[in-house]
Amino acid sequence: MELVERAAELTELRKFFDDCAAGVGGAVLISGPVAVGKTRLMEEFCRSVDTTRTLVLAATAAETEHDIPLGLIRQLLGNAMASTQPADSRGALFRCAAQVREYAAAWDDKDPRARKAAIEHLCADLLAPARDRTVVICLDDLHLADSVSVELVLSLQRRSRMCRTMLLLGVCTTDPTYLSEIQVEFARSPRSHTLCLSGLTLPGVSAALRLSGLPEARALSFLRASGGNPLLLDALLTDAVRIGRDRDTADIPKAGNAFRKSMSACLYRLDDDTRTVLRAWAVLGRLRSRRLLRKLLGPDRDAAFVERAMAALAAVGILDHTGDFRIPETARIAVDTTTRTDRADLHLRVAVLLHEEGLGASVIAEHVLAAGDVAETWISPVLIKAAGEALAKGDADRALTCAERAHQIAAGRAAITALVALVRLKWLTSPSSASSHLRPLQRAMYRGRLDLSDAFALVAQLVWERRYPEAANVARWLDEHVDRTDAAELLHLRTMHTWLRLIGPMAADPGHDLLVGLPQPEHASADDSRMRAVSALVLPFGRNPRTRCARPPSTFWRVSSAATTRRWTARCPRCWP
Structure with missing residues (x-):
């Protein structure tokens, strides 16, 4: 894209350059947010300068050279030596480059007086070519330069008024590390001018x-x-x-x-602080608020820090005035450009924060899953609850993912709860995939760690796998542990054994009729109608043990809902005899 809406700034720079060529030097500071066009404006101006009569020196500071003394000045002279320059200028620049290397190598060993003398000597060498021609020194991203180079540049700025030298400096306003010092110097000098780009x-x-x-x-x-x-x-x-x-x-x-x-x-x-705020803001997702952002960043980041970073992001054009991303894709880019370790740590911190805030399990689970391998004690119950919520919304894949992660990280009693949830989900979506988890459930049952409702479901799952002896053993265990004063549990037990006889001779316990002596439940007529409906549902298993349905009935042992049975059989006509 061509340079647009910068004609006034270019005209101002050219006028300033004409004054420098006439013998009145000075400095121009171009400031503005990240990527606002400072570099493009400086390049466009340098291209418009007649290099046959003007010596143009250019360099760009980098964060990687921030701790290298005179790193920016060494780059400036190195670029000049690599370009085509007049012979007399090349000699002066070569001598100056040698001096810079010598000073930089022993800079830490010099006392303050020797450092000041070295700065003055380098300033004289850099301004020497201005005796014969106009010199333009263009330094971009000065806020990233090392402190020694910044000190040298400010010395050049103070000395450039009496020679044909124009300093063109680019500074990003989102990082005020050296900006205040530069602003003070520019405010003091009558031949220093500031262009603020927006x-x-x-x-x-x-x-x-x-x-x-x-x-x-x-x-x-x-x-x-x-x-x-x-x-x-x-x-x-x-x-x-x-x-x-x-x-x-x-x-x-x-x-x-x-x-x-x-x-x-x-x-x-962007500077590190602004980038940190942006990524935290992006990870918070639809729950974004400045209150949560401050809590996520920690107690050492106050409201002023957050507002300063948000204002910088708005100035760059990433956020609008309300704090929303101008383009939603930007939030994903901000997170994806983070290292894997930092991204996982950020998601975990968000999950902990949302858990402390008492937010929904599904929202917390999203960040827990993105955090990777974490083993906090509170995570497993949250994931189990999130799995149930996902299943209620019809997202079986998400539910399985949450249940599997909960099973991986749970320990002790929570591990049994997670395993039960995982088996239930697999039983509803892919019954054969739950087969490997049935023996651990049986061991938990015999140790008294499994609820009766889960044990009843275990019988159905074992029958589905045609593991009839194991199903009969679980049925006997249930017969011994069911509360016989509870009519609902007795009805459940009676229904279970009736189904076992319908399915096949191996499923029932020979010589032990569990129906004898059990009291008749209330509303026997209604119960009998439901029993007949469910008996028709499971009858194919008794007629042909090899018959397998594409999906199991989720209400296999729950006869309290005939409507659910009718809905399932309507979707699966193969279950009818």
Whole structure:
């Protein structure tokens, strides 16, 4: 994308350069949020300078060189030596580069007076070429430079007024590490000027759309999506052109590969604190609030810190004025660009926070599953509850995932509860997959760790696997432990043994008729009608032991709901004889 809506700034820079060429030097500080176009403006200006009569030196600071003394100045001179320069200038630059290497190697051993003398000597060497021609020193991302280079640059700024030297400095305003010192120096000097860049306005976005061949009528939607950030706008325009003007008619521009790459680069250029706030804000998802964000970041991050970071993110164009992501895809990009370890730790912290806040199990389980291998004691019950909620919504895969994770991390009594939940889910979705868990359930039953309702269900699961002797053993155990004063349990027991006789001779206990001596339940007529319906349901198992249904009846032993039985048989006509 061509440079748009920066004509006034370019004109101001050229006027300042003309004054420098006339012998009145100075410095210009270009400040603004991340990716607002500072670098592009500086490059455009440097390209417009006549290099036959002007010496242009350029370098960009990097966070990796922040702890290297004079790292930015060494890069500046190295770039100059690698480019085509006049012979006299190359000699002076070569001598200056040698001095920089010598000073940098022993900088930590120098006392303050020697360091000050070295700074003055380097300033004189860098300003020496200005005797013969105009010199433009362009330093970008100065906020990332090492402290020694910043001190040298400020010394150059104070000395540049009396020679033909123009300092062009780019600073990001989202990281105030060195910004205050630079601002003070620029406020003191009459020949120091500051250009504050902001995002593009609607006319600028319209011009960018016109240059890309897209309809200007969509300018407002592109402005809202990009926040006026030139880097993000250029990426959205690239994706829109690739998609095609006829197919991309959505109100919000679609985020494609170009946008994902540009947003990743934009996130990388944020300072650590702002990036941390952004990722925490993204992981909170639909539960985002500044109160939860502050609790998630910890007690050492106050409200002012959060508001400062949120304002920086809004200035970049990532968030709107309400704190929402301008493009929802940005939240996923912010999380995906985090390392796996940090991402898992962040999800776990969010899960703990939401658990302390008493939020729903499904929301907490989402973060627990994303956290990976965690073994907190409170997690297993939450996952079991989340599995039930997912099953109620018809999401069987999600329910199984939650139950399996709960079974993996649970211990003690909670492990039995998790295993029961896992078996129930597998029994409802894929009965054969529950087979391997039936023996642990039987062991838990014999040790008195299994509820009677789960033991009744265990009989059904064993019969489904045609493990009739084991089913009969569980039935005998139930006969011994059922409370015979409870009419509902006795009805359940009576129904179970009736079904066992219907299914096959091996399922019933020969010589021991469990129906004898059991009292008749109330409402026997209604119960008999339900029994006949369910008997018709299970009769094929008795006629042909090899017959298998595609899915088991979830109400296999629960005769209290004839309506449920009718619904299931309507979906599975193979169950009828």
